[in-house]
Amino acid sequence: MKVHLTRRYLFSASHRLHCDGLSEPENQATYGKCNNPHGHGHNYALEVTVSGQVDPATGMICNLSDLDRSVQSEVLERFDHENLNYRSEFDGLVPTTENLSEVIFNILKQSFTAAHLEKVRLEETMMNSFEYAGGAELRV
Numbered sequence: 418m419k420v421h422l423t424r425r426y427l428f429s430a431s432h433r434l435h436c437d438g439l440s441e442p443e444n445q446a447t448y449g450k451c452n453n454p455h456g457h458g459h460n461y462a463l464e465v466t467v468s469g470q471v472d473p474a475t476g477m478i479c480n481l482s483d484l485d486r487s488v489q490s491e492v493l494e495r496f497d498h499e500n501l502n503y504r505s506e507f508d509g510l511v512p513t514t515e516n517l518s519e520v521i522f523n524i525l526k527q528s529f530t531a532a533h534l535e536k537v538r539l540e541e542t543m544m545n546s547f548e549y550a551g552g553a554e555l556r557v
């Protein structure tokens with residue numbers, strides 16, 4: 418019996434959307450207010466979905482505390498209250514929430530192995546969210 422488990426985590430980070438390969442006017446036209454040189458912050462909600470067979474002995478697909486430990490040490494401690502533009506994970510990569518979703522998925526794919534990582538879903542605001550389920554080359 419395969420079951421999906423989704424767990425939700427909260428963290429805050431700032432970013433400025435800016436592409437070094439574009440001119441200032443092009444950046445402003447592309448990213449609008451999100452190109453403001455001083456950046457801005459988001460309270461992100463991260464949903465991590467894993468799947469696996471239910472262990473008949475425990476009745477669980479994995480231990481939530483193991484998932485919490487991986488997300489805490491590998492994702493939240495890395496990005497919470499950070500400026501994403503200054504993180505090495507975003508060297509040469511615009512810290513959009515699309516890219517942040519992919520970075521987080523690839524980090525967890527390597528660090529959490531107790532169950533199959535299905536996808537991450539990242540809410541940037543109440544109005545938009547992004548999902549990534551793998552498929553691109555690893556960037557971490």
Ligand code: NI
Nearest residue numbers: 432451457459
């Ligand atoms: Ni933003």
